[in-house]
Amino acid sequence: MTPAAEIQKGPVARLAEIEAEIAVAAEEAGRKPADVQLIAVSKTFDAPQITPVLEAGQRRFGENRVQEAAGKWPALRQQFADVELHLIGPLQSNKTREAVELFDAIHSIDRPKIARGIAEEMAKQGRKLKLFVQVNTGEEAQKAGVLPRELPALLALCRDELGLTIDGLMCIPPVDEEPAIHFAFLAKLAAENDMAGLSMGMSDDFATAVAFGATHVRVGSAIFGGRS
Ligand SMILES: *Cc1c(COP(=O)(O)O)cnc(C)c1O
Numbered sequence: 001m002t003p004a005a006e007i008q009k010g011p012v013a014r015l016a017e018i019e020a021e022i023a024v025a026a027e028e029a030g031r032k033p034a035d036v037q038l039i040a041v042s043k044t045f046d047a048p049q050i051t052p053v054l055e056a057g058q059r060r061f062g063e064n065r066v067q068e069a070a071g072k073w074p075a076l077r078q079q080f081a082d083v084e085l086h087l088i089g090p091l092q093s094n095k096t097r098e099a100v101e102l103f104d105a106i107h108s109i110d111r112p113k114i115a116r117g118i119a120e121e122m123a124k125q126g127r128k129l130k131l132f133v134q135v136n137t138g139e140e141a142q143k144a145g146v147l148p149r150e151l152p153a154l155l156a157l158c159r160d161e162l163g164l165t166i167d168g169l170m171c172i173p174p175v176d177e178e179p180a181i182h183f184a185f186l187a188k189l190a191a192e193n194d195m196a197g198l199s200m201g202m203s204d205d206f207a208t209a210v211a212f213g214a215t216h217v218r219v220g221s222a223i224f225g226g227r228s
Pocket residue numbers: 041043064088089172202203204218219220221222
């Protein structure tokens with residue numbers, strides 16, 4: 001397809017293509033397509049762009065900022081009550097209360113303070129979120145995520161002291177490295193620590209992530225188009 005034709009396609013057509021590509025990648029890996037959950041990453045897009053995707057039946061969405069999500073999702077949820085909202089960006093401790101109120105899943109637990117805050121707020125609010133620990137698999141200085149060597153201690157805190165169920169691990173591979181290496185590493189860490197969930201794979205590499213066991217792929221621009 002020419003780039004011009006690709007641009008003319010709307011998010012609903014692209015959503016269907018991504019779903020089909022996920023299904024093919026799953027089947028090629030001997031996995032069930034239903035075992036891979038597509039999170040449509042709607043950050044920077046507003047209700048007019050998100051609504052058609054909701055109307056097409058997509059219910060799982062990802063946002064990377066609490067404030068931005070709080071500005072648009074409560075209204076969208078009045079129309080689509082069964083939306084499942086995933087926080088995929090870094091969480092600041094002063095936003096924990098709001099994050100636990102708004103989101104159904106948090107993918108970015110990466111330090112004790114955040115884990116404690118989430119545990120406290122879930123207890124206070126009587127809410128139970130799906131939780132992922134973000135791992136800085138590339139050990140990049142500027143990137144969020146717990147270092148691999150510090151993962152066991154953080155998981156022990158979450159589980160033994162805070163009584164949290166951690167559903168899986170999340171990573172964002174370094175841009176200049178082969179993502180497969182990071183996906184394989186994250187899968188190994190999850191298996192070693194008895195977790196089934198793997199949040200990995202974005203627009204450019206979700207098929208590879210599915211081959212390496214992703215249970216949640218976070219796809220933004222391939223559905224909604226480029227972000228300014
Ligand atoms: C923005 C974002 C994505 C989606 O990225 P695309 O390349 O647009 O698919 C996935 N994960 C995280 C954590 C993000 O911030």
